Structures are given as structure tokens and as C-alpha cells.
Amino acid sequence: MSDEQLVRPALVSGFPEWLPEVRLVEQRWLDEIRQGFERYGFCSVETPSVEALEVLLAKGETSQEVYTLRRLQAEAADDGDARLGLHFDLTVPFARYVATHFNDLVFPLRRYQIQRVWRGERPQEGRYREFTQCDIDVINIDHVPLHFDAELPRIIHEILTGLDIPAWSVNINNRKVLQGFYRGLGIDDPLAVIRIADKIDKIGTAGVEKLLATRLELTPAQIRSCLDLAHIRGRDAGVADDIRRLGVTSELLAEGLDELSFVLAELSDLPAGSVVADLSIARGLDYYTGTVYEGKFVDWPDYGSICSGGRYADLAGSFIRRHLPGIGMSIGLTRIFAKLVAEGRLPAGPSCPSDVLVVIPSDARRAEAGATAALLRNRGYNVEVYHQADKLGKQIRYASRKGIPFVWFPPFEDGKPHEVKDMAGGEQVTADPRTWARP
Structure with a gap:
């Protein structure tokens, strides 16, 4: 055009x-x-x-x-x-x-x-x-x-x-x-x-x-x-x-x-x-x-x-x-x-309603990322799955720019635990999507 x-x-x-x-x-x-x-x-x-x-x-x-x-x-x-x-x-x-x-x-x-x-x-x-x-x-x-x-x-x-x-x-x-x-x-x-x-x-x-x-x-x-x-x-x-x-x-x-x-x-x-x-x-x-x-x-x-x-x-x-x-x-x-x-007086919030961003460790783990998001959604959380397998740093920066407070890491390998990162404090701990509670 x-x-x-x-x-x-x-x-x-x-x-x-x-x-x-x-x-x-x-x-x-x-x-x-x-x-x-x-x-x-x-x-x-x-x-x-x-x-x-x-x-x-x-x-x-x-x-x-x-x-x-x-x-x-x-x-x-x-x-x-x-x-x-x-x-x-x-x-x-x-x-x-x-x-x-x-x-x-x-x-x-x-x-x-x-x-x-x-x-x-x-x-x-x-x-x-x-x-x-x-x-x-x-x-x-x-x-x-x-x-x-x-x-x-x-x-x-x-x-x-x-x-x-x-x-x-x-x-x-x-x-x-x-x-x-x-x-x-x-x-x-x-x-x-x-x-x-x-x-x-x-x-x-x-x-x-x-x-x-x-x-x-x-x-x-x-x-x-x-x-x-x-x-x-x-x-x-x-x-x-x-x-x-x-x-x-x-x-x-x-x-x-x-x-x-x-x-x-x-x-x-x-x-x-x-x-x-x-x-x-x-x-x-x-x-x-x-x-x-x-x-x-x-x-x-x-x-x-x-x-x-x-x-x-x-x-x-x-x-x-x-x-x-x-x-x-x-x-x-x-x-x-x-x-x-x-006047710059509005208490602006995040740019999206998501509580959690679930990263995609690899294309092979996409299904598991989707299943993890479904578990969290069923428990009442607003959950977004990152749109493609990409470098983890890029996925984390995406969550930071949108103001998403937690980033979820499904297992990168079989037998490994899930982990969740608190974007405000920087702490990253193991977690179970069936029982995890937002601090």
C-alpha cells in the first residue's frame, strides 16, 4: 500500500x-x-x-x-x-x-x-x-x-x-x-x-x-x-x-x-x-x-x-x-x-488482568504448559500462556512489561518439579499447580 x-x-x-x-x-x-x-x-x-x-x-x-x-x-x-x-x-x-x-x-x-x-x-x-x-x-x-x-x-x-x-x-x-x-x-x-x-x-x-x-x-x-x-x-x-x-x-x-x-x-x-x-x-x-x-x-x-x-x-x-x-x-x-x-493521579495498574504467565520451555512441552494453565484457571486464577517457545529471558521480560505478578515454569524435563517466580520480590520456588496459593 x-x-x-x-x-x-x-x-x-x-x-x-x-x-x-x-x-x-x-x-x-x-x-x-x-x-x-x-x-x-x-x-x-x-x-x-x-x-x-x-x-x-x-x-x-x-x-x-x-x-x-x-x-x-x-x-x-x-x-x-x-x-x-x-x-x-x-x-x-x-x-x-x-x-x-x-x-x-x-x-x-x-x-x-x-x-x-x-x-x-x-x-x-x-x-x-x-x-x-x-x-x-x-x-x-x-x-x-x-x-x-x-x-x-x-x-x-x-x-x-x-x-x-x-x-x-x-x-x-x-x-x-x-x-x-x-x-x-x-x-x-x-x-x-x-x-x-x-x-x-x-x-x-x-x-x-x-x-x-x-x-x-x-x-x-x-x-x-x-x-x-x-x-x-x-x-x-x-x-x-x-x-x-x-x-x-x-x-x-x-x-x-x-x-x-x-x-x-x-x-x-x-x-x-x-x-x-x-x-x-x-x-x-x-x-x-x-x-x-x-x-x-x-x-x-x-x-x-x-x-x-x-x-x-x-x-x-x-x-x-x-x-x-x-x-x-x-x-x-x-x-x-x-x-x-x-494530572498523573490515576492509580494505574498492570496492562492486563493476568495473575500468572505460564512459559513454554520448548515446543515439545507446549501441551504441558497448556495443561498447567488449565489447572490454575480452574482454581480461579487468570492465566496467560506465552505465545511461543522462546528464550526464557524474553518470556520473563514480557511478563514484566505487562505487569503480570507471577511467572510459572512447567517442568523442563520429566520428573522435575514446577516452579513459580514472584516478579515483585524475585523469589522462585517449587510449586504444585493443584495446590499453589498466590501469596
């Missing part, structure tokens, strides 16, 4: 991929996340990567992010596939799933879903066009008890603590507080303010102030009160008093403050700083109606959220005539991984 025929093997921007040693850590983390969800009784659900566009756009505000599907050879008049799109999150597909299988599900439904999602965003640090989300949601008929608003961040805290990632905190707010506060200020469109306030970590206080003035034409006093609210932080129910001191009142605000105080009190036993009430957290998606969450790295405050979610009143109601409120949180696994890789 000539140079002109070669296709440049370039990675498409916004679609991360990992080397084997990083991917192996990711898979182990996925196992830990799954086990963490299941410890609390959440069941696994998986939905198709593709949904009808009317499903994906049921709430309407993310149309610019949706990738649509179309066959390369599709005829101009064939628009069937053009009404399909890749899901941009897992919450909307889950709501559709609940509506589809409503009569076969047991409520309240605790589900977890670990899948890749796609968003048409401009690739940059922390923002990708393909990434893995790990979601948990509780959805119920008519009412989801408020204690779930505290249980979900507790589960996420337990999982992230177990993964031993750099310092982070889960920031909590309540959309009722925001909407009730803005209504108390006499603002007619609280959701419009929420969408702008949600940009404060991206464009700063001055940027939000300008947008509130130019786009919504709020008065200087209204803008000042909105910004005063956004700057409130607290670790306990005392944050509600800070908000009341701003002098704004409404029934919805009072309801939201009660809910926020309850959640903070329920999580008060967690380590100081791991859960923080942050009134700048808004969550831009319109379907959130109560508690909202955003988890952030402490050392990288400008980096995107590593977990997020919130309570929604009736997302599934777009697809079925039943009131089905829910609450959910998501771990942004790809965003966490990418940052730790970039």
Missing part, C-alpha cells in the same frame, strides 16, 4: 480512549460502582443507545446537543432514520422505559444504569462527545419520599470514598428555594433566571449580572438579591437562616428551605466538607423541580461536575398518563478518569 492510500489513524476529538492499563482500572471501578448501587437494592436497567427524537426532546431544551442518525446511503426522501438520535443522558430514556414497561414494574423502582451517552458539545477539558455515565434513580407513583433526597448522595459519597479519588464535595441546592426566592422578588420567569444563574461557574458573577440585566431586564435590586443568594454556602441547616436574612418570602421558598434543611440534617454524620449547601447550584435542565446536586473536585474548582442530578416531578408523564415523580444522581466516570489521567 502506498503512502497516499494510508488513512491517518487520528483519534476523533471528544471521544476519549484509554491504554489497557487505564482501561483495566476503569473496569474495576465500574465493578465497584455497580456493587455499591446493588448494596442499596438498585437493579440494573439498560436502554438502547438510540431513541426516537420526540422522546429525547420531550423536555425540549437540549436539542442542540442531540446527535441524529442517518444512513450514509440513505435516499433524500428517506427520513425514517432522521427521526432517531443517540441519547444525551440516561434519565430521559429511563423515563421512557418506565412508561413502556409500567405494568410489569414494581414501584418504587430503584434502578441503576451504566452506559455511554453522546452529546454534540465543543470538546474541551471535562467535556466530551462520548462518555460513560453511572446513574441511579428512584421513581414512584404519585410520591417519592424525601428521605431518598438524602439516601442518593449518601450512596454516591460511599462509592467515591471507596474509589479513593482526590478530595471532592457534593454541593446541594433546591430548585424550590431558587424559584420561590425569584418569585418573592417579583420575577415573572424564574426558570429563565435559573438558566442564567447556572452559568455562574463558567462566566462568573459579572457575566451573570450582565445577562440578568440585558436579557431579562431585571432591576439592580433584583440582580443584587439574586447574586447575594448565589453566594450563600453552608454545611448545616443554618444555611436556611442565612437565606431568610435576605428578607425575601414566598410559600415555595419556605417549602424549599424545609426540604434543604431536612437533607442537610440527614447527611450531617458524613465527614465535614463532603456535603455543602451551595445556592449557586441551579442545574440548567428544566425538568428538575426540587433537590439538585453537583459534585466537584476540591483542588480543581473550575473543572466540571463529577456527579450531578436532582429531583424531577413528572418526567415520565411525557409518555404516560400517570404521575411518576423521581430523583436521580449520576457519576461522570469519564470526566473523573480524564482528569486523573491528565
Whole structure:
């Protein structure tokens, strides 16, 4: 093949991929996340990567992010596939799933879903066009008890603590507080303010102030009160008093403050700083109606959220005539991984899952090497047989490069014992594949 025929093997921007040693850590983390969800009784659900566009756009505000599907050879008049799109999150597909299988599900439904999602965003640090989300949601008929608003961040805290990632905190707010506060200020469109306030970590206080003035034409006093609210932080129910001191009142605000105080009190036993009430957290998606969450790295405050979610009143109601409120949180696994890789903070492991490499002393001993590997595999070990008879030094170097912790030597001659080498300590001892136990 000539140079002109070669296709440049370039990675498409916004679609991360990992080397084997990083991917192996990711898979182990996925196992830990799954086990963490299941410890609390959440069941696994998986939905198709593709949904009808009317499903994906049921709430309407993310149309610019949706990738649509179309066959390369599709005829101009064939628009069937053009009404399909890749899901941009897992919450909307889950709501559709609940509506589809409503009569076969047991409520309240605790589900977890670990899948890749796609968003048409401009690739940059922390923002990708393909990434893995790990979601948990509780959805119920008519009412989801408020204690779930505290249980979900507790589960996420337990999982992230177990993964031993750099310092982070889960920031909590309540959309009722925001909407009730803005209504108390006499603002007619609280959701419009929420969408702008949600940009404060991206464009700063001055940027939000300008947008509130130019786009919504709020008065200087209204803008000042909105910004005063956004700057409130607290670790306990005392944050509600800070908000009341701003002098704004409404029934919805009072309801939201009660809910926020309850959640903070329920999580008060967690380590100081791991859960923080942050009134700048808004969550831009319109379907959130109560508690909202955003988890952030402490050392990288400008980096995107590593977990997020919130309570929604009736997302599934777009697809079925039943009131089905829910609450959910998501771990942004790809965003966490990418940052730790970039910062050299990922605890990288070996580049393969093998516990043992069985060497091939000679072509005549290949069958015995295979039989030895089979014995070890049957006893629960991950075992790789070297691919050909070669110099022992080369086979040992192969194990070292891949991070395989033990090298097994079948007998080189009849009547000789098996031996195993500990690659970390260098010790080589006789061993029986039927009884050997990894130190």
C-alpha cells in the first residue's frame, strides 16, 4: 500500500480512549460502582443507545446537543432514520422505559444504569462527545419520599470514598428555594433566571449580572438579591437562616428551605466538607423541580461536575398518563478518569488482568504448559500462556512489561518439579499447580 492510500489513524476529538492499563482500572471501578448501587437494592436497567427524537426532546431544551442518525446511503426522501438520535443522558430514556414497561414494574423502582451517552458539545477539558455515565434513580407513583433526597448522595459519597479519588464535595441546592426566592422578588420567569444563574461557574458573577440585566431586564435590586443568594454556602441547616436574612418570602421558598434543611440534617454524620449547601447550584435542565446536586473536585474548582442530578416531578408523564415523580444522581466516570489521567493521579495498574504467565520451555512441552494453565484457571486464577517457545529471558521480560505478578515454569524435563517466580520480590520456588496459593 502506498503512502497516499494510508488513512491517518487520528483519534476523533471528544471521544476519549484509554491504554489497557487505564482501561483495566476503569473496569474495576465500574465493578465497584455497580456493587455499591446493588448494596442499596438498585437493579440494573439498560436502554438502547438510540431513541426516537420526540422522546429525547420531550423536555425540549437540549436539542442542540442531540446527535441524529442517518444512513450514509440513505435516499433524500428517506427520513425514517432522521427521526432517531443517540441519547444525551440516561434519565430521559429511563423515563421512557418506565412508561413502556409500567405494568410489569414494581414501584418504587430503584434502578441503576451504566452506559455511554453522546452529546454534540465543543470538546474541551471535562467535556466530551462520548462518555460513560453511572446513574441511579428512584421513581414512584404519585410520591417519592424525601428521605431518598438524602439516601442518593449518601450512596454516591460511599462509592467515591471507596474509589479513593482526590478530595471532592457534593454541593446541594433546591430548585424550590431558587424559584420561590425569584418569585418573592417579583420575577415573572424564574426558570429563565435559573438558566442564567447556572452559568455562574463558567462566566462568573459579572457575566451573570450582565445577562440578568440585558436579557431579562431585571432591576439592580433584583440582580443584587439574586447574586447575594448565589453566594450563600453552608454545611448545616443554618444555611436556611442565612437565606431568610435576605428578607425575601414566598410559600415555595419556605417549602424549599424545609426540604434543604431536612437533607442537610440527614447527611450531617458524613465527614465535614463532603456535603455543602451551595445556592449557586441551579442545574440548567428544566425538568428538575426540587433537590439538585453537583459534585466537584476540591483542588480543581473550575473543572466540571463529577456527579450531578436532582429531583424531577413528572418526567415520565411525557409518555404516560400517570404521575411518576423521581430523583436521580449520576457519576461522570469519564470526566473523573480524564482528569486523573491528565494530572498523573490515576492509580494505574498492570496492562492486563493476568495473575500468572505460564512459559513454554520448548515446543515439545507446549501441551504441558497448556495443561498447567488449565489447572490454575480452574482454581480461579487468570492465566496467560506465552505465545511461543522462546528464550526464557524474553518470556520473563514480557511478563514484566505487562505487569503480570507471577511467572510459572512447567517442568523442563520429566520428573522435575514446577516452579513459580514472584516478579515483585524475585523469589522462585517449587510449586504444585493443584495446590499453589498466590501469596
